[in-house]
Structure formats: structure tokens, C-alpha cells
Amino acid sequence: MARYVYDFAEGNKELKELLGGKGANLAEMTRMGLPVPPGFTITTEACRAYLRTGSVPAGLFAEVQEHLRLVEARMGKTLGDPQDPLLLSVRSGGKFSMPGMMETILDIGLTDSSVRGLAAQSGDERFAWDSYRRLIQMFGKTVFGVPGAEFESELAAARAHAGAATDAELPVAQLRDVVQAYKKVFQAHTGRDFPQAPHEQLFLAVTSVFQSWNAERAVLYRRQERIPHDLGTAVNVMAMVFGNRGPDSGTGVAFTRDPATGKRGAYGDYLQNAQGEDVVAGIRNTVGLDELAKLDPHSHRELLSVMERLEQRYRDLCDIEFTIERGKLWMLQTRVGKRTAAAAFVIAAQLIDEGTITLDEALQRVTGEQLAHLMFPSFDTSAAPAPLTTGVPASPGAAVGEIVFDSARAAAAGRPVILVRPETNPDDLPGMIAAQGILTSHGGKTSHAAVVARGMGKTCVCGAEELRIDLAAETVTVNGTVLRAGDVLSLDGTTGRVYPGAVPVHPSPVVRYFEGELSDGDDPLLAAVQRLMTHADQVRRLGVHANADTAADAARARRFGATGIGLCRTEHMFLGERRELVERLILAEDDTERDAALAALLPLQRDDFVALFEAMDGLPVTVRLIDPPLHEFLPALEDLTARVATAEALGEDPGRDAVLLAAVRRMHESNPMLGLRGVRLGLVVPGLFAMQVRAIAEAAALRVAAGGDPRPEIMVPLVGAVPELETVRAEAESVLRGIEGIPPIRIGTMIEVPRAALTAGDIAQSAEFFSFGTNDLTQMTWGFSRDDVEGAFFGRYLSLGIFTVSPFETIDRDGVGELVRIAVERGRATRPDLTIGVCGEHGGDPASVQFFHRAGLDYVSCSPFRVPVARLEAGRAAG
Ligand code: ADP
Ligand code: MG
Ligand code: MG
Numbered sequence: 001m002a003r004y005v006y007d008f009a010e011g012n013k014e015l016k017e018l019l020g021g022k023g024a025n026l027a028e029m030t031r032m033g034l035p036v037p038p039g040f041t042i043t044t045e046a047c048r049a050y051l052r053t054g055s056v057p058a059g060l061f062a063e064v065q066e067h068l069r070l071v072e073a074r075m076g077k078t079l080g081d082p083q084d085p086l087l088l089s090v091r092s093g094g095k096f097s098m099p100g101m102m103e104t105i106l107d108i109g110l111t112d113s114s115v116r117g118l119a120a121q122s123g124d125e126r127f128a129w130d131s132y133r134r135l136i137q138m139f140g141k142t143v144f145g146v147p148g149a150e151f152e153s154e155l156a157a158a159r160a161h162a163g164a165a166t167d168a169e170l171p172v173a174q175l176r177d178v179v180q181a182y183k184k185v186f187q188a189h190t191g192r193d194f195p196q197a198p199h200e201q202l203f204l205a206v207t208s209v210f211q212s213w214n215a216e217r218a219v220l221y222r223r224q225e226r227i228p229h230d231l232g233t234a235v236n237v238m239a240m241v242f243g244n245r246g247p248d249s250g251t252g253v254a255f256t257r258d259p260a261t262g263k264r265g266a267y268g269d270y271l272q273n274a275q276g277e278d279v280v281a282g283i284r285n286t287v288g289l290d291e292l293a294k295l296d297p298h299s300h301r302e303l304l305s306v307m308e309r310l311e312q313r314y315r316d317l318c319d320i321e322f323t324i325e326r327g328k329l330w331m332l333q334t335r336v337g338k339r340t341a342a343a344a345f346v347i348a349a350q351l352i353d354e355g356t357i358t359l360d361e362a363l364q365r366v367t368g369e370q371l372a373h374l375m376f377p378s379f380d381t382s383a384a385p386a387p388l389t390t391g392v393p394a395s396p397g398a399a400v401g402e403i404v405f406d407s408a409r410a411a412a413a414g415r416p417v418i419l420v421r422p423e424t425n426p427d428d429l430p431g432m433i434a435a436q437g438i439l440t441s442h443g444g445k446t447s448h449a450a451v452v453a454r455g456m457g458k459t460c461v462c463g464a465e466e467l468r469i470d471l472a473a474e475t476v477t478v479n480g481t482v483l484r485a486g487d488v489l490s491l492d493g494t495t496g497r498v499y500p501g502a503v504p505v506h507p508s509p510v511v512r513y514f515e516g517e518l519s520d521g522d523d524p525l526l527a528a529v530q531r532l533m534t535h536a537d538q539v540r541r542l543g544v545h546a547n548a549d550t551a552a553d554a555a556r557a558r559r560f561g562a563t564g565i566g567l568c569r570t571e572h573m574f575l576g577e578r579r580e581l582v583e584r585l586i587l588a589e590d591d592t593e594r595d596a597a598l599a600a601l602l603p604l605q606r607d608d609f610v611a612l613f614e615a616m617d618g619l620p621v622t623v624r625l626i627d628p629p630l631h632e633f634l635p636a637l638e639d640l641t642a643r644v645a646t647a648e649a650l651g652e653d654p655g656r657d658a659v660l661l662a663a664v665r666r667m668h669e670s671n672p673m674l675g676l677r678g679v680r681l682g683l684v685v686p687g688l689f690a691m692q693v694r695a696i697a698e699a700a701a702l703r704v705a706a707g708g709d710p711r712p713e714i715m716v717p718l719v720g721a722v723p724e725l726e727t728v729r730a731e732a733e734s735v736l737r738g739i740e741g742i743p744p745i746r747i748g749t750m751i752e753v754p755r756a757a758l759t760a761g762d763i764a765q766s767a768e769f770f771s772f773g774t775n776d777l778t779q780m781t782w783g784f785s786r787d788d789v790e791g792a793f794f795g796r797y798l799s800l801g802i803f804t805v806s807p808f809e810t811i812d813r814d815g816v817g818e819l820v821r822i823a824v825e826r827g828r829a830t831r832p833d834l835t836i837g838v839c840g841e842h843g844g845d846p847a848s849v850q851f852f853h854r855a856g857l858d859y860v861s862c863s864p865f866r867v868p869v870a871r872l873e874a875g876r877a878a879g
Contacts, residue, residue: 039238407431536875566861678718
């Protein structure tokens with residue numbers, strides 16, 4: 001018979017898929033002998049069965065009852081016992097952490113009768129009634145969808161009535177009234193009384209945790225974090241422990257190192273006399289762990305020793321949730337903690353130094369994504385005005401945008417905005433995703449805003465307590481300055497400073513380090529980056545080239561570690577003042593006119609190549625012959641039409657414009673992407689490719705003569721059939737034969753038309769190398785044009801799950817990727833030493849780099865700024 005429930009003592013940290021991360025780690029801590037309240041986990045499989053069928057799998061609740069009896073035996077209490085009730089928490093937790101996205105219900109088991117038992121047993125009536133009101137509130141909200149605000153306003157009314165500043169100051173009588181009021185709210189919304197059978201509470205709670213897997217915000221979070229939607233959540237049922245039993249109790253969260261900078265040493269927030277999510281919600285202000293050391297030195301010591309053991313066990317930074325009940329420490333959660341990109345590098349290097357992990361493992365602890373993040377610019381503080389205020393630097397970065405007070409409006413803004421809130425909650429997720437940065441007036445580094453922003457790599461400053469946010473008036477006042485929605489703010493997530501207006505941004509230290517402007521000196525981040533990059537370079541098999549068209553770009557690419565140019569587009573060599581020559585080429589009425597235009601273009605292109613080969617001396621430079629349709633170099637149809645019409649209306653001669661207009665009309669294409677471009681141009685416009693080949697070869701000869709080591713390669717775009725390439729090759733070779741003193745120049749092709757991938761075996765007869773143009777290959781495989789579709793239907797496709805990510809961002813492994821695999825296999829079958837690279841945008845995308853490594857490519861080529869990212873990721877792929 002299928003088994004759906006595991007006692008904590010039966011699991012371990014490797015069982016995340018079955019028990020969820022939280023359950024697997026609770027089990028691991030239990031095995032380690034740490035103080036974890038007893039409990040059990042209902043598997044993700046049970047959740048998947050529920051989501052599939054809409055009902056709880058047969059036998060599940062019987063199994064739950066059995067395991068519950070074990071918990072009862074261990075605690076010496078029984079669920080629902082009117083004298084001394086056992087209380088339970090019911091907690092969600094899938095394979096991947098989704099902080100605050102699903103549901104957790106605390107204090108299950110309290111009823112009108114057991115609340116009195118709890119009061120009598122604990123000798124603390126206040127505590128018992130406070131727990132009961134929390135249950136009704138959480139249960140009502142989660143299981144029955146009662147609006148949270150209705151409970152909140154009852155609570156606020158009670159506070160006002162009692163003259164209490166916080167909930168913790170509410171006297172018992174008041175709390176009893178709150179419970180009565182809550183029950184009325186519950187009744188009014190659900191049409192039934194609050195359930196008085198503890199087992200019913202438990203089963204309803206379990207079912208609603210299953211359902212919370214598909215809550216809107218959970219779905220949105222998974223999409224953002226690329227977590228599959230079909231995993232389901234596990235449900236953890238465990239005995240409650242209480243942080244709200246007076247000043248010798250409390251609850252907290254902690255990290256074994258600083259998750260923002262990676263600095264060694266425990267870091268945490270503690271809230272005295274509080275339960276559950278009070279800390280994370282940022283509702284009351286917390287104290288640091290050093291304060292806990294004064295309040296309760298014994299628990300503090302034990303906590304530090306637990307944290308040390310966890311680090312040893314997990315060999316990484318851990319974050320934990322703990323509760324202290326009357327001086328006794330309880331562990332409620334741990335996991336390998338999220339961290340900023342900078343902290344990831346610093347911690348990986350520390351762990352090598354501490355002898356905990358190897359260099360190879362360290363490489364797996366950082367990602368190309370994180371390195372890309374570290375290469376973002378930050379504020380130029382020398383040009384910044386005095387900050388308005390300083391909050392907690394929760395997630396680094398430099399964000400500039402207009403103030404928005406409301407998540408829905410932030411999500412709809414379509415402009416750079418800063419989301420300003422007293423605190424955030426999971427409902428704010430769409431706004432947080434859309435905003436450049438998030439600013440809150442409450443909460444610490446572990447508040448919802450901070451945790452979620454760090455996870456998304458988004459700039460966040462939280463707990464800026466000087467801010468007076470008036471959501472109704474849409475103003476924020478700080479030290480006498482009043483700001484309104486639409487005013488511009490700059491947020492520095494690294495220092496916590498908040499500036500008025502738009503502060504200029506400057507390049508990241510990591511970029512300056514790659515540029516050679518900074519040394520790694522004693523900066524721990526730069527030293528860590530240096531160390532991991534060096535190792536990545538040692539282990540990677542993939543070469544990393546750059547897409548660069550100019551000598552300046554080539555030089556930067558070299559500084560960033562590129563070992564060649566994988567794509568030099570020659571289009572820019574036809575722009576600017578040279579347009580006129582292109583016009584002459586297009587309008588040429590005979591060979592003489594055309595040859596004259598080409599002859600005028602030749603020296604200009606040659607000079608461009610000389611500079612490029614010099615910048616890339618000794619390394620391959622793959623030059624792509626001209627690709628775009630020629631009419632793209634002519635003025636736009638609308639402009640010409642208007643100019644000709646104006647001239648005619650004025651009775652003037654439109655002259656050259658009339659000729660150009662006729663040419664533009666003649667050359668008009670309905671689908672230019674599928675029109676006269678690439679190799680087709682070379683076959684149709686006599687002398688065009690020959691001129692480019694000559695410019696390349698003559699430039700190489702000049703460099704050789706100057707003592708250089710030019711290594712050009714000629715790449716033919718858009719080939720779909722081997723005769724196209726053979727024709728171009730014959731023409732090119734005859735040009736090359738006529739030029740003295742040139743190095744060997746290989747001729748190859750892009751693979752960017754599906755037919756080329758399928759006939760790669762034939763094409764390799766004539767091609768000495770392949771380079772996948774994955775932008776075109778993606779467009780042509782899917783049959784949609786990148787320029788037209790992103791705004792049109794990609795959003796819908798993403799929400800329907802047809803894509804989890806745009807195929808222009810990360811290679812579509814199943815479709816486009818399959819063509820890549822086919823072309824590699826067939827190309828190499830014909831020519832075993834065929835060099836194969838990729839030069840589309842995907843060459844700098846971490847997930848795609850992993851794919852290209854596995855597909856057996858020789859190199860990836862990407863924009864200069866992505867070169868370090870590709871190097872790192874190529875190293876990770878090889879590890
Ligand atoms: P999330 O996944 O959103 O962090 P959790 O399941 O961790 O949700 O629950 C949120 C909070 O509820 C915890 O941080 C903890 O403070 C409190 N909590 C959960 N279980 C218990 C328990 N058995 N006893 C006391 N508090 C609990
Ligand atoms: Mg938690
Ligand atoms: Mg292309």
C-alpha cells in the first residue's frame with residue numbers, strides 16, 4: 001500500500017523531493033539530535049494525488065491518525081484534550097523554498113473547551129486566549145478565505161479600546177472579546193461556526209495547505225523562479241512550541257553568516273514574547289542576537305552551537321527559524337540559506353579556506369547569473385545629494401524610479417518604479433517583480449521584503465523607520481520633506497541610503513577589476529571572484545569568444561577573457577557616411593557603376609578590419625559577410641514618400657529622392673526576415689561578397705607585413721543548402737588566390753536555417769567551421785519573429801506554461817536544441833575536426849551555456865560583458 005506519512009525520525013535531508021525541503025531538513029535536525037518538536041511529514045506525492053483527483057488519497061487520514069498518536073505519546077498530551085491539549089502546526093514546504101508563498105496554520109487543536117485547559121495547564125490565560133484568536137484568524141483566512149483585514153480591524157479596535165500600543169499588551173478580557181468577535185467574523189463569512197472538532201481542524205488545514213500550492217502568488221513565484229508547477233508541496237504536522245509565553249520566550253530567525261556580505265559570524269533577528277510570523281512580517285521591531293545573549297545567555301549559547309553543527313552538516317551557510325519557550329530552545333526550520341550574489345562568492349572562497357569544500361565544489365556554489373548581477377552598475381556617490389534617510393541594506397544594487405505606493409500600480413506602470421510600502425506581504429509579489437527597487441519602513445534583513453528581494457536579485461532597502469508613509473494620501477514624509485507618487489527616488493541596496501531624484505550610476509567594482517582598473521587587493525569579493533574565475537578557466541572545455549564589431553569592443557572583450565571574436569558583424573561598415581556608397585551600389589545601372597561603388601567601400605572596410613585584427617592579434621576573428629537586406633540601408637519608405645510629395649507640391653524636382661523611392665518600392669519585402677538577405681544577397685549582388693573577402697584578406701596581409709598575427713575566418717550567413725556555400729566558397733577562393741602574403745583563412749558557415757541543421761552532413765563538405773546563429777534558428781524553428789512577438793503574445797505563453805522562459809533568452813532544448821544536436825552529429829560525421837561554436841545571444845546565457853557544453857560545442861561567443869559569465873558557467877558545466 002502506498003505510504004504517505006513519514007515521522008521526522010524517519011527522513012533525512014536528501015529526501016527533499018518526497019518530504020519537501022522543510023520536512024527533509026526537520027528530519028535531518030531530528031536525526032542530529034537537535035531540539036525539534038516531534039512531528040511528521042505528509043509527502044508531496046499525497047499532494048500531487050490530491051491536486052490530480054481533487055480528493056485526499058484513500059487511507060491518508062488514517063495514516064495521519066497513526067503518526068499523530070506517536071506525537072501525542074511523546075508529548076504526553078492529546079489533541080483536543082479539554083484538560084491539557086496538544087496543539088499542532090500544519091506547515092507547507094515543497095522541494096524548493098518558496099518563502100511565505102504557501103500556507104502555515106499554527107495552534108491547531110484549540111476550541112472553546114480546550115482553550116480553558118491550555119489556560120489552566122499553562123497558568124497563563126492571556127497566552128491561551130491569544131493563541132486561540134491567532135488560530136481563528138489564520139484558519140479563517142487560509143482555509144475559508146475570510147479577508148484578513150476584517151480580523152485586523154477587530155484587533156485594532158481592541159487595541160484602541162484598551163489603549164494598548166501592541167497586541168502583546170492586550171489584557172485577557174480584551175482577548176476573550178476578540179475571540180468572540182473573530183468567531184462572528186468567521187460565521188458571517190463562512191455560514192458555519194468555527195470548527196470545534198480538533199481532528200476536523202487538522203484535516204481541513206492539511207487540505208488547504210495542499211491547495212495553497214496553486215495559490216496565485218505561489219504560481220507567480222514559481223514562474224519567476226523557474227520552479228516546475230507539478231511538484232506539489234509536502235505538509236509538516238508538528239507539536240507547537242510557544243514563543244508567546246512571556247518575556248522568557250520569543251521567536252527568531254538567524255543565519256550562520258551574513259547573507260548580504262558573506263561576513264563570518266551568526267546574524268539574526270529576535271522578537272521577545274512573540275509567535276510565528278511576527279518576525280518575518282516585520283510588524284514589530286526586532287533585536288539582534290547579541291541582545292538575545294543578554295536576555296537569555298543559556299539559549300543563546302545553545303543556539304550558536306546548533307548553528308555551528310548545522311554549518312558542518314550542510315557545509316554551507318544555513319538559515320534557521322527558532323523559538324524559545326520559557327528558556328528552552330526549539331529548532332523549527334533550517335535550510336541552506338539564500339544569499340546575495342556577493343555573499344555567494346565570498347562564502348564559497350571562505351569555505352575553501354576553512355577546508356570545508358574543494359575548489360570544484362566552490363564553483364558549483366556560485367552561478368553565472370550571480371556574476372552577471374555583480375556586474376551591474378551602482379551609484380556614483382560623489383554625485384549624490386545628501387540621503388533623505390538610511391534604512392537596512394537588504395539586497396544590493398542601484399535602483400532609480402518613480403515612487404509607487406501600490407503593488408498593482410507598480411505592476412502596471414511599464415516605467416521604472418520604486419515600490420514604497422510600510423512592509424510587504426506575499427500579495428505584493430507582482431509589484432515587487434515589476435519594480436526596480438523596494439523600500440519599506442518596517443522590518444529587518446529577514447523581513448518578507450528583504451527575503452524575497454534577495455531571492456530575485458532585486459534592490460531593496462527595508463526598515464527605513466524615519467519614513468512616514470501615508471498610503472491613503474500617497475505621500476511619504478521624511479525629516480520634513482514630502483514626496484508624492486511619481487517623484488523620483490534612488491535606492492542604494494548596498495548601503496541602505498535613500499536619495500531624492502535620480503543619482504548617476506557607475507560601473508561595478510567587479511567590472512572595473514575585469515577591466516584591469518582595480519586589483520583584487522584585500523577586497524574579499526574581488527579576491528573570491530578572481531579565485532573562482534581562475535579555476536573555471538582551468539576546468540572548462542568550452543572556449544569563450546566575443547561578439548564584437550569594433551576594435552574598442554574587441555579590446556574590452558580581451559580584457560574580459562575572450563579568446564577570439566566569434567561574430568564580427570560587418571553591417572556597421574555600411575552605415576553612417578558610407579550609406580551613400582551603399583545607395584550607389586543599389587542604384588547602379590551597370591557593372592561599371594556598381595564596381596565603382598564597391599571599390600569605394602573596399603578601403604573603408606579594409607581599415608576597419610586592420611584595426612580589429614590588431615586588437616585581436618593572435619586570436620581568431622570570425623567575420624560574417626553582410627547579412628541584412630540591402631534596403632535596410634536606404635531611407636524609410638514613409639520618409640521618402642513624404643519628401644517626394646513635398647517637393648512635387650512645391651513644384652520642385654524631387655531628384656535623387658524619386659529614384660530612391662522607386663528602388664525602395666521595388667525592393668519592398670513582406671517578410672524581410674525571410675527575404676533577400678545573407679548568402680542570398682551574395683549570390684544576387686555581383687561583387688559584394690568578393691569585395692568583403694578582399695577587404696578581409698588585404699587587411700590580414702597588411703597586418704602580417706606589420707609583423708602581426710591576424711587570424712581571420714570568413715563566415716557565410718543564412719546558408720540552407722550546400723550549393724549556396726560552394727558557390728560563395730569558389731568565388732572567395734579565387735579572390736584569396738590573387739592576394740599575396742595572407743595567412744590561412746578558413747571559410748565556414750552559420751547554421752541558422754533549420755534546413756542547414758538537417759543537411760549539416762552535406763554542408764560540412766564545404767564548411768571548415770559551423771557557428772550556430774541561435775537567434776535566427778529560434779525564429780525559424782518556432783516560426784515567429786523576435787521583433788514582433790515579445791510584446792504580442794509571450795506574456796500569455798508564459799502564463800499558460802507553453803514557455804517557462806522566452807526561447808530567445810534561454811535555448812529551447814527540445815526543439816532548437818535538437819536541431820543543434822543533429823547538426824553537431826552530422827557535421828562531425830562528415831568532418832571530424834569541424835570547429836563548432838555558437839554566436840547568438842544564447843552564448844551568454846548561463847542555462848544555454850550548460851546546454852552547449854553538453855552538446856559538444858567548441859566555444860560560445862557572446863557580448864563582451866557576458867564573457868566572464870560564460871567563462872564561469874562553462875567551468876561549472878565542466879565540473
Ligand atoms: P514559511 O515556509 O512561510 O516560513 P513556516 O512553516 O516556516 O512558513 O511557518 C512560519 C512560522 O510559523 C515559523 O517561522 C514559526 O515561527 C512558526 N511555527 C511553525 N511551526 C511552529 C511550531 N511547531 N511551533 C511554534 N511556531 C511554529
Ligand atoms: Mg519558515
Ligand atoms: Mg542570423
